[in-house]
Amino acid sequence: xxxxxxxxxxxxxxxxxxxxxxxxxxxxxxxxxxxxxxxxxxxxxxxxxxxxxxxxxxxxxxxxxxxxxxxxxxxxxxxxxxxxxxxxxxxxxxxxxxxxxxxxxxxxxxxxxxxxxxxxxxxxxxxxxxxxxxxxxxxxxxxxxxxxxxxxxxxxxxxxxxxxxxxxxxxxxxxxxxxxxxxxxxxxxxxxxxxxxxxxxxxxxxxxxxxxxxxxxxxxxxxxxxxxxxxxxxxxxxxxxx
Numbered sequence: 001x002x003x004x005x006x007x008x009x010x011x012x013x014x015x016x017x018x019x020x021x022x023x024x025x026x027x028x029x030x031x032x033x034x035x036x037x038x039x040x041x042x043x044x045x046x047x048x049x050x051x052x053x054x055x056x057x058x059x060x061x062x063x064x065x066x067x068x069x070x071x072x073x074x075x076x077x078x079x080x081x082x083x084x085x086x087x088x089x090x091x092x093x094x095x096x097x098x099x100x101x102x103x104x105x106x107x108x109x110x111x112x113x114x115x116x117x118x119x120x121x122x123x124x125x126x127x128x129x130x131x132x133x134x135x136x137x138x139x140x141x142x143x144x145x146x147x148x149x150x151x152x153x154x155x156x157x158x159x160x161x162x163x164x165x166x167x168x169x170x171x172x173x174x175x176x177x178x179x180x181x182x183x184x185x186x187x188x189x190x191x192x193x194x195x196x197x198x199x200x201x202x203x204x205x206x207x208x209x210x211x212x213x214x215x216x217x218x219x220x221x222x223x224x225x226x227x228x229x230x231x232x233x234x235x236x237x238x239x240x241x242x
Contacts (some may be wrong), residue, residue: 057200059212061200061216062161063161065163069139071139071140072138073138075138076136077177078103080106085106088105092120094119094130095129095130096129098131098132100135101148102137102141107163108161108162108216110167118130118190125185131167131171166211200215201213207240
């Protein structure tokens with residue numbers, strides 16, 4: 001196995017004279033990414049797929065888009081005016097938005113693109129539309145939701161950054177009724193997007209939905225990833241560090 005030299009301080013990581021191997025969850029093509037210097041390698045894009053995903057990873061990705069945690073609807077409206085959030089149509093080719101009580105139909109552009117990718121793929125396979133049960137919340141509405149929904153995040157929520165949405169698995173084409181075949185198909189689509197480094201998701205139980213958080217395609221791994229998580233991965237590998 002190839003050795004990797006990593007220099008770590010409180011602010012950054014640098015990779016010197018090599019690349020991360022597949023066993024370290026950095027997926028790569030050897031012919032495309034040969035061994036390079038630290039200065040050059042930072043410019044390349046690595047597909048980082050972490051195992052044992054925690055909700056903290058959802059928050060990290062959601063907050064990495066540089067949208068502040070949205071405190072209230074006044075701030076949300078300002079972000080829409082600034083073009084940092086976009087309004088999502090109530091119905092698309094592959095989805096229908098349910099009546100919303102604790103969120104509004106707005107998202108980051110990247111999240112909206114992923115929503116359309118998921119729903120369009122599902123529609124192409126089934127001719128049925130997915131039901132979107134939640135989109136962007138504010139800190140205020142998240143706190144209110146915690147009183148009635150035990151699934152709601154107790155601290156920060158990826159929904160409050162415009163980077164998350166929920167897909168119901170108990171309603172299709174606007175008609176209530178669980179369909180295990182469709183449910184499995186949605187999960188297969190989501191698993192493929194996880195594999196491709198586009199999303200993280202959680203299958204919730206008490207509220208029958210898939211919570212989807214879009215990942216930031218502009219992050220550079222490992223430099224932009226928390227130092228403690230990189231070290232955790234290293235400790236579980238056979239790579240040599242100093």
